[in-house]
Amino acid sequence: MKLLVSPINIEEANTCKLGGADIIDVKNPKEGSLGANFPWMISAVKKVAGSVPVSATIGDFNYKPGTASLAALGAAVAGAEYIKVGLYDIQTGEQALDMLTGIVRSVKDFDKNKKVVASGYSDYRRINSISPFELPSIGARAGVDVVMMDTGIKDGRSTFEFLEEQELVEFVSGAKDYGLQTAIAGTIKFDDIPSLRRISPDIIGVRGCVCGGDRNSTIKKELVERLKDLLA
Numbered sequence: 001m002k003l004l005v006s007p008i009n010i011e012e013a014n015t016c017k018l019g020g021a022d023i024i025d026v027k028n029p030k031e032g033s034l035g036a037n038f039p040w041m042i043s044a045v046k047k048v049a050g051s052v053p054v055s056a057t058i059g060d061f062n063y064k065p066g067t068a069s070l071a072a073l074g075a076a077v078a079g080a081e082y083i084k085v086g087l088y089d090i091q092t093g094e095q096a097l098d099m100l101t102g103i104v105r106s107v108k109d110f111d112k113n114k115k116v117v118a119s120g121y122s123d124y125r126r127i128n129s130i131s132p133f134e135l136p137s138i139g140a141r142a143g144v145d146v147v148m149m150d151t152g153i154k155d156g157r158s159t160f161e162f163l164e165e166q167e168l169v170e171f172v173s174g175a176k177d178y179g180l181q182t183a184i185a186g187t188i189k190f191d192d193i194p195s196l197r198r199i200s201p202d203i204i205g206v207r208g209c210v211c212g213g214d215r216n217s218t219i220k221k222e223l224v225e226r227l228k229d230l231l232a
């Protein structure tokens with residue numbers, strides 16, 4: 001399992017790199033769970049990251065395929081290798097397919113090696129969003145590379161409070177059947193690692209855990225190292 005860590009600035013990105021993160025995921029929590037940061041921040045993090053791949057979130061979207069496609073291209077041009085969209089206020093498979101098809105086209109026309117990550121939300125019922133379990137089939141049709149789930153509301157409740165381990169196993173195996181990679185995030189804690197080993201997604205995404213439990217605090221190098229060791 002690769003470790004994705006979400007810094008909010010260059011200092012934290014450097015800490016992620018020093019701590020051994022496999023993917024440095026630029027986001028802006030002020031604008032939501034998958035809030036977009038500025039293109040100049042993505043470019044600056046890319047310089048700090050060196051050979052470590054950079055991911056960038058483009059927002060918790062409603063149904064705006066054109067806006068999302070343009071934002072995705074912006075993240076790709078700024079240097080992100082992984083471009084991650086949150087299907088937040090999306091209720092139907094048709095809407096999700098439109099969104100993802102546009103995003104994939106705009107990113108892959110620019111650089112076919114960049115990866116598109118389609119994120120749903122483990123707390124989809126409380127935010128009235130599409131079920132993340134629909135994403136593997138829709139994502140495969142659209143041509144995304146990774147399907148993911150995170151929590152939409154960052155109130156301390158974890159993905160493991162909204163979904164059973166067996167449901168997460170099914171999410172991962174369903175995506176694999178479509179040839180897609182998977183990522184799981186949402187207030188993951190050190191205690192969740194044994195369960196995550198059984199679920200075995202390709203990537204786990206964290207912030208709060210490596211800030212010492214409070215995602216509004218700052219990322220600590222020793223906690224990134226500890227998590228990386230646990231995943232080894």
Ligand SMILES: O=C[C@H](O)COP(=O)(O)O
Pocket residue numbers: 004006025150151185186187188205206207208209215
């Ligand atoms: O993609 C990863 C998210 O930033 C996870 O943040 P969190 O661990 O604080 O829920």
